[in-house]
Each structure stands twice: as structure tokens, then as C-alpha cells.
Amino acid sequence: MKSKNLLVRLLIYAKPYWKAFILIFTLMFTLTCVDLAKPLIMRTSIDLFVNVKMPAAEKFGPLIMYGILYLGLLIAGFGLAVSQTLLLQQVGQKIIKKIRGDVYEKIMSLPSKYYDNNAVGALVTRVANDTENLNQLYTNVITNSLKHFLYLIGVMCMLFYLDARVGLFVLCVVPIMLVFTFVFRYFSIRAYRETRTYTTEMNIFLSEHIMGMKVVQIFNRQWPTFKKMKGINTNLYKAGLKELYTFSIFRPLLFVTSQITVAIVLYMGATEVLAGLLTVGSLIALRSYASDFFGPIEQLADVYNTLQSAVASGEKIFSILDEENDIVSGEKEIEKEIFQAKIEFKNVWFAYKEGEDILKDVSFVIEPGQKVAFVGATGAGKTTILALIGRYYDIYKGQILIDGVDIREYSIDSLRSQIGQVLQDVFLFTGDIKGNIHLGNEKITMDTVQNASKMVYADDFIQELGEKYDEPVVEGGATLSTGQRQLISFARAVSYDPKIFILDEATSNIDTHTEAVIQKALFKMMEGRTTIMVAHRLSTIQHSDNIIVLEKGELKEMGTHSQLLEKGGIYFNLYELSKKYQVME
Incomplete structure (x- = not known):
């Protein structure tokens, strides 16, 4: 994405706060005028003080007045600066809150395949770190760049007003500063992008290995893991040094140039003072404005520094916001009162990667209220079928119908609200027991939570x-x-x-005794509901109304437990093998 287009999109987020920004710019303009007026007051005061023709008694009153005026400007400048900063920070935080919310909302809407290809650590970096980097764009870059530019113009006007010759000389230094700035821009943007890349890589590594630390320790891989982390850390360190080197060269160049320029200005002004063409007060004012001329340029370099960081972060944020979701929600809402949950696969083909089919021309029907189990070797496509029913992925050929309606016509929220899924690997959130049952759904009362827990015998241990x-x-x-x-x-x-209940190896992590306890509860849960199971334990699937056998993505056999055993085919072999290794009991 081009930086120009990126900045335009980022500025759109500031549009709702245009009134606040007008007030901020007004405060900023007033503050700039206050800062520009101070050297003029100093000039007048000094010229008055060194005026030998005026009696000392007559100087006292005006000098006191100028001192009070200067103090008033200092107080006014302080008040304006504080007001501008507070207002700017408030607006900046509101904008970042909006961006952070948009990014997380987009992440929640993306399909499962996006998470298959993107590390959790990278997404955390986008939501947490990169959005915070953008805060500097709104609280620093937008306003300060205009503030420093206005002040720069004001200083030039004051220099030409006091001494056109000096003003012209200072203006000639600007092209040199521009050359320094363009060279700095070229190297800084590369350094910032490299730093953001390695920061993301570090976050991904830490996220994965801290979560998997138990595995690392079990297999005694601490040292190899540390060496890998050390390599990433070294890359991040080197990238950070590139940033520092770039800035450490640019800043001293500006400083040396500014000091040489101020020295020449003093020399030029001093010669004019000696020639009687310039007052001492004007010389002091010229020196002050000449020094202030380079201050905004240095600050603009800092602003540009911040801008590069914001642009790098903005690119990564918009890479998420611009991610296309090929799973488009339909508009049809499911009416729960008449919903039957009849599921039909018609000649379904599916592949996670193009050319590598996981399901091949699969067709079957699950009648309302039926209990159907899928069995097969690892990679046969069992879990894939479960994921397709909830539209976590979309098929590329064929149809999946529920109650005779293509699931792509249903609203995704409406469809998934009718599917209860229990996975082999259970994820619990930080909080409490009840919160992990109702998941923040206000419609689920405490009585519902307790009744559900009692039904599955979770209430006993709770x-x-x-x-x-x-x-x-x-x-x-x-x-x-x-x-x-x-x-x-x-x-x-x-x-x-x-x-609809989907049970994907749901009892694999429960011991035989516990499984026997909840078996009755499972059948009670399944009453009046369409239930789809994937399991290796015979006790879980042998009473299913229908068992579908998959092999390498193709439907090979279908029938009840006893019917499939009589066939003596794939299911029979799986059953005998499971008995031998006591996988199925």
C-alpha cells in the first residue's frame, strides 16, 4: 500500500473529531503567535535598556511593563500548551480505541483458514503494539508537523522583518537541510519496517513457546529453544541499531549546521551593529530566531521518525482490515420452532489447498434426531465434515443442505447458534466456572448453567x-x-x-469410569437433536443410528454397527484393530 493512500485512510478515522481538531489547531496557532512574540519583547526591552539618551528613571516603568507582558506570555503559552496536549491525547485515545475495536472485530469475522496461515503472536502484535504506534500519528505527527511548519514560516518572516540580508542567508541553508532529510527518509523507512518485522517475529516466537513451555521442558529442549530466541533477539537488536545509527547521524548534522548558521548570523548582525545599521536588541532577537529556525526542523525530523513507525504499523493493521472473507454470510434466519436439523451432503468436494482434495464426491443424509458417527483413519476427512457443517470453511463443489436449504443462504450467526460443538481440546478462558459455561451470553441464566452442569454430571465436581x-x-x-x-x-x-450436536473426540480425554457416568447424560442430551460424532471408542459410537466410514476423503461404507461388522469390510478391520490395541473398548 502506498504511504499516501495509507495516510488518507488513517486520517479518515480522525474525521469524526474534526471540531476537536479545529480547536486544537486554533490553540496551536495562538501558541505559535505567543512564541514568536517573545523575542520581539526582548528586543524592545534590550534596546530600551541600552538607550543612553533616556534617563534611567524613565526606563523603569516601561521595563516593568515589558517584564509583566513577557511573564503573561509565558503563562498564556503554558496554558495553551497544556490545553492542546490534553485535548489532543483524549482525541488520540478515542481514535485508537476505534481502530483497535475494528481490528479485533475483523479478526473475529475471518474464517478458520486465516488462522491456519497466521500466527497468534502476529495478530496480538497488530491489536496491541501496532495500534499504539498509530496513537503517535494522531497525537504527534498531525498536529506537531503543522505546528512546527507554521512556526518555521513565522520565524522566517521575523528574520526578514528584522534584517532581510540575514533572512536570505538563513533561507539558503534550507536546501542543505532538505538533502539531509531526504537521505534520512530513505534509510529510516527501511530501518523501521525491518524493526516491525522482527518485533512481530519475536512476539510469535514468545507466544508459541511460552504456551508450549511444558512440551519444551518435557523433551529438554530449553537450550535449542533459547538459541533460536537468541537469534531472533539478535536480529531485532541489529534492526534497532540501524534505527539509532540513522537518527544519530542525522541529528548531529542538523545540530552542527544550525550552530554554524547561528554563528554566521551573529557575525553578520554584529558587523551591522558596529556600523550602526542594527540595534543590539535586534541582534539578540535575530540570534533567538536563527536558533529557533532549526528547532522546528529538528522536531520535524522527529515527527518524520514517528511517521515512519506509524506507517509501518498502519500497513500491517490494514493488511488485516483489507483481508477478504470468502465466507459470506447469507440473510436467511433459522426459525428455531420449526427447525428440524436435517443435514444432507450432495456430491461435496473440499480442499484446504488447491489440488489437494480432502473430501471427494461425498454424499449422505442425516435425518432429524439421528445419531450419526464418522470413523476412519487419521486424515480421512472426519473432522473436516464437522467444520463444513458450521461453515468454518466453504466447499468448492457440491452442496450442503440443512432442512433442504443450502447453508450458504443462512446467516452464519443464525446457523452456528443451532450447533453445539464439543472438541477434543477444550479451551477455557480466564475468569470463573460459570463464565466459561455461558461465555458472556446474558440470555443464559444461572439456573440454565446449573441445570446443564447437572445433566452432564459436571455439577458434582463443581x-x-x-x-x-x-x-x-x-x-x-x-x-x-x-x-x-x-x-x-x-x-x-x-x-x-x-x-445439532457435534462431538469431535469429545470423550477421548475422559477416563472409562467418567465416560460411563456421562454416557447416559449424552444420550439424554441427544434426544430430539441431530447428533454427529467422531470417536474411536466403541462405547461412544456403537449405538449410533448410522455409522459412516471414510477413507482418504471418500465415503466407503455406511450402516449400523452390527450391519458394518457383518460386511467384514473397512469398519470390521478398524474394529478388530481397535480391540487388539484397546483403543476401542
Whole structure:
């Protein structure tokens, strides 16, 4: 994305606050005028003080008046600066709040395949770090660049007003400063982009390895992991040094140029003072304005420095906001009262990557209220079918119908509200037990949470916890056993009262005793609901109304447990193999 277009898009976020920015610019313009007036007061005061023709008694009154005026300007400048800063920071935080919300909202709307290809650490960097970098664009770059530019113009006008010859000389220095600035721009933008890239890489690494630290320690991979981190850290360090080197060369060049220019201005002014062409007060004012001339240029360099960081962050943020979502929600809403949950796959083809089909011409029908299980070797396409029903991915050929309607016609929110899914790997959020069951849904009451927990026998262990349903849950539910986390996920699914249940290896992490306890609850949950299961344990699937056998993405067999055993085909072989290795009991 071109920097110009990027800045235009970022400025659009500031548009709703245009009135506040007008006030900020008014304060800024007034503050600039105050700052420009101070050297003039000094000039008048000094000329009055050194005037030998005026009696000392007559000087006292005007000098006091000029001192009070100068003090008044200092106080006014302080008040204007504080007001401008506070207002600017408030507006900046509101804009960043909006951008951060938009980015997170976009992340939530993206399909599963986006998360398959993008690391969590990178997304965290976009929402947290990069949005904060943009804050400097609104609180520093936009206003300060205009402020320094206005002050620069004002200083030039004052220099020409006091001494045209000096003003012309200072103006001739500007092209030299522009050359320095363009060279700085070329190297700085490359350095900033490199730094942002390595920062993201570091966040990705830390996010993955801190979450997987248990695995690292189990296999004693601390040192190799540290060496990898050290390599990324070194790259980030070198990129940071490039930024520092770029700026450390540019800033001294400006300083040396400014000091040489001020020295020449003093020489030129002094010769005119000696010749009687310039007053001492005017010389002091010229020296002050000449020094102030380079201050805005240095500050503009800082602003440009900040701008490059904001542009680099903005590019990454808009890469998310511009991400196209190929899973487009339909408009049809599901009427729960008449929803039957009949599921039909018609000649479905699907691939995660083009040319690598996972499902090949799969067709089947699941009648309302049926309990259907999918079995097959790893990679056969079982879990993929479950993901397609909820439209976490879209097929490229064929049709998936629910109650005779193509699922692409349904609103995604409406469709998923009718699907309760229990996965093998349960994710629990930081909070408490009840919050991990209702997930912030205000329509789910405490009574519903408790009844759902009792139905799946989660209430038994919850009541033994110190604070029961208010028991704190740490990230990932680390303080709970695997079986307890699984039971909470059952309660979560039941509390939402869906018409379709999807159980993906839902009992794989529960011991045989616990599974026997919840087996009755599972069948109770399934009453009147269409249930789809993927499991290896025979106890979970043998009472299914229909068992569908998949092999390498193709539907090979279909029937009840007993019918498939009589066939002596793939299912029979899987069953015998599972008995041998006690995978299925």
C-alpha cells in the first residue's frame, strides 16, 4: 500500500473529531503567535535598556511593563500548551480505541483458514503494539508537523522583518537541510519496517513457546529453544541499531549546521551593529530566531521518525482490515420452532489447498434426531465434515443442505447458534466456572448453567470446588483436570440448547469410569437433536443410528454397527484393530 493512500485512510478515522481538531489547531496557532512574540519583547526591552539618551528613571516603568507582558506570555503559552496536549491525547485515545475495536472485530469475522496461515503472536502484535504506534500519528505527527511548519514560516518572516540580508542567508541553508532529510527518509523507512518485522517475529516466537513451555521442558529442549530466541533477539537488536545509527547521524548534522548558521548570523548582525545599521536588541532577537529556525526542523525530523513507525504499523493493521472473507454470510434466519436439523451432503468436494482434495464426491443424509458417527483413519476427512457443517470453511463443489436449504443462504450467526460443538481440546478462558459455561451470553441464566452442569454430571465436581461456580479459572484451565475441562465443555454446549450436536473426540480425554457416568447424560442430551460424532471408542459410537466410514476423503461404507461388522469390510478391520490395541473398548 502506498504511504499516501495509507495516510488518507488513517486520517479518515480522525474525521469524526474534526471540531476537536479545529480547536486544537486554533490553540496551536495562538501558541505559535505567543512564541514568536517573545523575542520581539526582548528586543524592545534590550534596546530600551541600552538607550543612553533616556534617563534611567524613565526606563523603569516601561521595563516593568515589558517584564509583566513577557511573564503573561509565558503563562498564556503554558496554558495553551497544556490545553492542546490534553485535548489532543483524549482525541488520540478515542481514535485508537476505534481502530483497535475494528481490528479485533475483523479478526473475529475471518474464517478458520486465516488462522491456519497466521500466527497468534502476529495478530496480538497488530491489536496491541501496532495500534499504539498509530496513537503517535494522531497525537504527534498531525498536529506537531503543522505546528512546527507554521512556526518555521513565522520565524522566517521575523528574520526578514528584522534584517532581510540575514533572512536570505538563513533561507539558503534550507536546501542543505532538505538533502539531509531526504537521505534520512530513505534509510529510516527501511530501518523501521525491518524493526516491525522482527518485533512481530519475536512476539510469535514468545507466544508459541511460552504456551508450549511444558512440551519444551518435557523433551529438554530449553537450550535449542533459547538459541533460536537468541537469534531472533539478535536480529531485532541489529534492526534497532540501524534505527539509532540513522537518527544519530542525522541529528548531529542538523545540530552542527544550525550552530554554524547561528554563528554566521551573529557575525553578520554584529558587523551591522558596529556600523550602526542594527540595534543590539535586534541582534539578540535575530540570534533567538536563527536558533529557533532549526528547532522546528529538528522536531520535524522527529515527527518524520514517528511517521515512519506509524506507517509501518498502519500497513500491517490494514493488511488485516483489507483481508477478504470468502465466507459470506447469507440473510436467511433459522426459525428455531420449526427447525428440524436435517443435514444432507450432495456430491461435496473440499480442499484446504488447491489440488489437494480432502473430501471427494461425498454424499449422505442425516435425518432429524439421528445419531450419526464418522470413523476412519487419521486424515480421512472426519473432522473436516464437522467444520463444513458450521461453515468454518466453504466447499468448492457440491452442496450442503440443512432442512433442504443450502447453508450458504443462512446467516452464519443464525446457523452456528443451532450447533453445539464439543472438541477434543477444550479451551477455557480466564475468569470463573460459570463464565466459561455461558461465555458472556446474558440470555443464559444461572439456573440454565446449573441445570446443564447437572445433566452432564459436571455439577458434582463443581460443588466440591471452594467457590463452586465462582471458582476462578486461569488461562487454559490449567488448575482443572483434563476430564473436568471436558465436562465443562459439555455443560457449555448443553446450556446453549442447540438443535445439532457435534462431538469431535469429545470423550477421548475422559477416563472409562467418567465416560460411563456421562454416557447416559449424552444420550439424554441427544434426544430430539441431530447428533454427529467422531470417536474411536466403541462405547461412544456403537449405538449410533448410522455409522459412516471414510477413507482418504471418500465415503466407503455406511450402516449400523452390527450391519458394518457383518460386511467384514473397512469398519470390521478398524474394529478388530481397535480391540487388539484397546483403543476401542
